[in-house]
Amino acid sequence: MATNVSRPLPLPDIDSRPFWQGAKDGKLLIQRCPSCRSFRWPPRDFCNVCYTPGGDWTQVSGQGVLLSWTVQHHLLHPGFADEVPYVVLAVALDEDRRCQLLGNLRRATAEELQAGMAMEAVFEEASPEITLVHWRPRRD
Numbered sequence: 055m056a057t058n059v060s061r062p063l064p065l066p067d068i069d070s071r072p073f074w075q076g077a078k079d080g081k082l083l084i085q086r087c088p089s090c091r092s093f094r095w096p097p098r099d100f101c102n103v104c105y106t107p108g109g110d111w112t113q114v115s116g117q118g119v120l121l122s123w124t125v126q127h128h129l130l131h132p133g134f135a136d137e138v139p140y141v142v143l144a145v146a147l148d149e150d151r152r153c154q155l156l157g158n159l160r161r162a163t164a165e166e167l168q169a170g171m172a173m174e175a176v177f178e179e180a181s182p183e184i185t186l187v188h189w190r191p192r193r194d
């Protein structure tokens with residue numbers, strides 16, 4: 055079903071702007087606690103683990119493991135009409151398995167997925183301002 059309705063895109067804010075700039079540059083930047091060194095997503099002004107304020111933006115490898123996924127068949131927004139069905143998945147970063155990101159599956163099908171498999175980030179320009187981070191199976 056073709057549509058002329060645009061997909062909704064993230065709106066960077068003061069907390070997330072470094073992440074989106076990093077993605078635009080092809081880098082996965084994640085906040086890291088200056089005290090306990092844990093990584094966290096989504097960005098916020100204090101640590102999820104020890105509640106220390108602040109965080110350092112750190113480039114991570116863009117590699118992780120697949121935690122879970124679902125195949126979205128139902129059209130929830132007309133901007134995704136050209137994409138259904140699509141896979142939404144959760145990946146835990148290799149640097150800190152407590153830090154988990156959501157994204158869509160790229161360069162593979164849902165039938166190829168297995169929990170715990172190695173994944174890597176794929177950067178996909180969605181607009182001049184926003185590059186989305188999606189995931190594909192790591193083939194090394």
Ligand SMILES: [Zn+2]
Nearest residue numbers: 087090101104
């Ligand atoms: Zn901490």
